[in-house]
Amino acid sequence: MFVSKRSPNLIIYRHRVEENASTVVELCKSLGIKIVGVTKGVSGNLDIARAMIRGGCYFLGDSRLRNIANLRANGIKAPCLLLRLPKPSEIDEIVLLANCSLISMPETVKLLEEACCIHHVSHDVIVMVDVGDLREGILPYEVEKIAKFLKQCKRVHCIGVGTNVGCFGGVLPYYRNLSELVNAGNVLEMLLGYPLGVYSGGGTSSLALIENKDMPTKINQLRIGEAILLGSDTTRRRIIPYLRQDTMVLEAEVIEVRKKPSIPIGPIGVDAFGNVPAFENRGVRLRAILAIGRQDVRPEGLFPLIDGVNVLGASSDHLILDIEESKEKIFVGDIIPFRVNYGSLLAATTSHYVNIIVR
Ligand SMILES: *Cc1c(COP(=O)(O)O)cnc(C)c1O
Numbered sequence: 075m076f077v078s079k080r081s082p083n084l085i086i087y088r089h090r091v092e093e094n095a096s097t098v099v100e101l102c103k104s105l106g107i108k109i110v111g112v113t114k115g116v117s118g119n120l121d122i123a124r125a126m127i128r129g130g131c132y133f134l135g136d137s138r139l140r141n142i143a144n145l146r147a148n149g150i151k152a153p154c155l156l157l158r159l160p161k162p163s164e165i166d167e168i169v170l171l172a173n174c175s176l177i178s179m180p181e182t183v184k185l186l187e188e189a190c191c192i193h194h195v196s197h198d199v200i201v202m203v204d205v206g207d208l209r210e211g212i213l214p215y216e217v218e219k220i221a222k223f224l225k226q227c228k229r230v231h232c233i234g235v236g237t238n239v240g241c242f243g244g245v246l247p248y249y250r251n252l253s254e255l256v257n258a259g260n261v262l263e264m265l266l267g268y269p270l271g272v273y274s275g276g277g278t279s280s281l282a283l284i285e286n287k288d289m290p291t292k293i294n295q296l297r298i299g300e301a302i303l304l305g306s307d308t309t310r311r312r313i314i315p316y317l318r319q320d321t322m323v324l325e326a327e328v329i330e331v332r333k334k335p336s337i338p339i340g341p342i343g344v345d346a347f348g349n350v351p352a353f354e355n356r357g358v359r360l361r362a363i364l365a366i367g368r369q370d371v372r373p374e375g376l377f378p379l380i381d382g383v384n385v386l387g388a389s390s391d392h393l394i395l396d397i398e399e400s401k402e403k404i405f406v407g408d409i410i411p412f413r414v415n416y417g418s419l420l421a422a423t424t425s426h427y428v429n430i431i432v433r
Pocket residue numbers: 112114137157158238276277278279297298299300301
């Protein structure tokens with residue numbers, strides 16, 4: 075079979091990822107907060123999981139059970155947290171492969187308990203509490219109901235509460251909404267009759283609270299992906315100044331270089347993805363086409379590492395660049411390097427067509 079080892083490539087510098095993990099772990103340590111290293115951004119890549127562990131993460135987290143299964147199959151011993159609510163169709167595999175999952179549905183708790191009994195194992199769960207982002211989680215007034223189900227379990231142990239922010243609704247974590255999580259946890263502790271070991275206060279966007287010394291004291295776990303992988307925080311639109319952003323480079327190959335007008339010629343319908351394209355007339359300009367497209371990346375999340383080069387757009391297999399003002403001369407066959415954002419990284423590591431090269 076033909077396998078292209080040339081391009082596109084995603085090059086990941088694992089020592090730089092490890093350095094970011096270690097910086098985040100040290101920053102949080104002083105506040106008694108431990109870090110779950112989240113690998114979903116790189117589709118559970120083994121070398122990156124190892125780099126996170128070496129950097130001091132005490133747990134690995136991934137949203138896909140398939141990625142956790144792959145970590146297990148390759149001898150990674152670190153405890154694993156399933157980040158997406160369990161699918162009833164995979165309950166058996168979950169209790170066998172993951173050490174802990176995030177839950178919100180009483181019926182799922184029941185299924186986990188049954189599966190644990192069948193397989194003679196135990197399983198930890200963290201109750202997700204929705205403090206406003208409106209993705210997963212019980213609402214604070216539902217604590218009593220979930221506590222009733224948890225109390226009936228012998229093999230499923232509730233070890234804590236957690237919340238997710240900045241994902242669906244774009245709600246940012248701040249002192250007030252994380253305090254709501256702490257309050258829900260206090261009520262749950264009272265109902266269960268024992269103290270909870272884990273107060274899981276969100277992901278990368280929660281790091282700002284640590285920097286600003288605004289984190290409620292009971293929060294003792296964060297689940298961090300983007301900050302470790304890319305040194306950025308998309309929901310707060312910022313680069314995290316004490317972390318490295320040079321952790322990865324995406325490379326794609328030039329297949330056409332040609333001067334073309336900047337406005338399409340002829341009647342305009344919609345593009346291949348149903349959008350009406352808009353163009354600014356900048357005259358005839360030099361462009362390059364690269365052999366990578368929407369099937370592999372989000373073009374909006376690609377940032378050329380050559381000065382003066384701009385992404386104009388992409389179809390499924392072609393990325394169009396404006397290179398009129400490029401600081402380097404570009405020819406067919408050249409490899410163009412890009413920085414990626416989190417969305418593009420997720421897509422690139424999922425694409426069958428992008429080689430992942432860990433250095
Ligand atoms: C993806 C995810 C995280 C990690 O978020 P980052 O922004 O990458 O740090 C944490 N928790 C859950 C539930 C997630 O799905």
